[in-house]
Amino acid sequence: MARIVVVTSGKGGVGKTTTSAAIAMGLAKKGHKTAVIDFDVGLRNLDLIMGCERRVVYDFVNVINGEANLNQALIRDKNCNQLYILPASQTRDKDALNLEGVGKVLEELSKDFKYIVCDSPAGIEKGAYLAMYYADDAFVVTNPEVSSVRDSDRMLGILASKSRRAELNMEPIKEYLLLSRYDPERVESGEMLSLEDVQEILSLHLLGVIPESKAVLNASNAGIPVVLDEKSDAGQAYADVVARYLGEKRPLRFIDGKKGFFRKLFGG
């Protein structure tokens, strides 16, 4: 049986798709057969981040409607043969998805894959609901600012009350916090919430802190998940996240400002 992971946030623009691509690639690189699904029907992005936009023929909606089978729609990643992408439809809207259809697709994927990563759209409407409904684990991507934290909190409430696990009274979804676009210097100057502030409000198991990084934009433009950029801070941070998710213990990195050392030195 596959483990179904939803990457969600409530708020838009916090790095859900970047995270989905990075952790799916990270899991696949570790040898686990992984599928990543774009639930953002109508605003398809995952294919761009994964660099497979020119190979999309059939999509998630086609599979749900029975117009194509899964093998026709799944795109094998060019960097890692353990990773497959199921793209969203760009010409439809979220109503093209339905609970039963999504359930069937996930069930079929479960036979063959170890991990299924669901890239949720922003918001708390149907698309986000369907993305999280069948999940076993949730990566809640949050930026260190108040509106993102509140939206994440809202999403956590939905995970706890509206998911399949909640409805069937099963063990609840495991929730993990992923703090992204973290800028230690701006935290120090009080412009951003600190890791401690966010943890105090959300009280979640922290899986990692992704620093604000130019590498993320470069990776998106190149269509290569940032985790493959092993020299970059964001790439290393995502590699840590994947390792921690798989049970390794790694110390937190990228939470102190570069200036920290000099400040200490000069007492500034």
Add this chain to the structure above:
Amino acid sequence: MNQSSILDFRSGTFFAPVLVLYSNNMEMISQRLQDKIASAPGFFSNSPVLFDLSELNKNDIKVDVEALISLLRKLSLFPVGIRGGDASQEKRALELSVPLDSGRSRGDAILLEIQKQDDTASEFQTVVREAVRTPAMMITQPVRSGQRVYAASDLVILAQVSAGAEIMAEGNIHVYNTLRGRALAGVQGDIEARLFCLDLQAELISIAGIYKTSEDLKEVSRKKPVQVYLRDQALIIEELG
């Protein structure tokens, strides 16, 4: 003495046992009631009681309201309301100074049932069930933004209550963690209800409809356990311990 200090109306609630009848046999009812009273004389003597005829009327069993009321009074119970009666029963009750209750029960505090006649049994089978006070609602998971919790009793929350969440109880509210959302105790008007929490950072707190918003809570010391209660129509916030 000025006019306003003579009297005022305050919303309040009180508990009374609800006597649900399933039989119209006065002798049997009398016997069972006497047994019950004998088992807890302190509780039942001079106690108000509300009687509920809906089960009888549902099954078209006629009951003599006058006889029932005089029986209750004879047993030193005070009938304070009739529930589930038809028009003529209600009229009769009113003539005997027993008011009508529309049946908006708040989780009947104490329930007394006298079991209906078993059709197959030759004798009346009577079972009296006594329910205890509605137990407190217990929540162990965080109450997240956008979630609402309503308890028709006391409400005990062991996890945090996030900003944007709303918790309401007809009784007391206990939050053994940080309270950031809105908390409303005594929502049906119980002015004795209290609110307890370990760290008060609430957006709004209210007891029996009297409220304060976070604007008014700025001076409250954080990270300290507090209780909130009503005194002379004002919310008092007091550090515990």
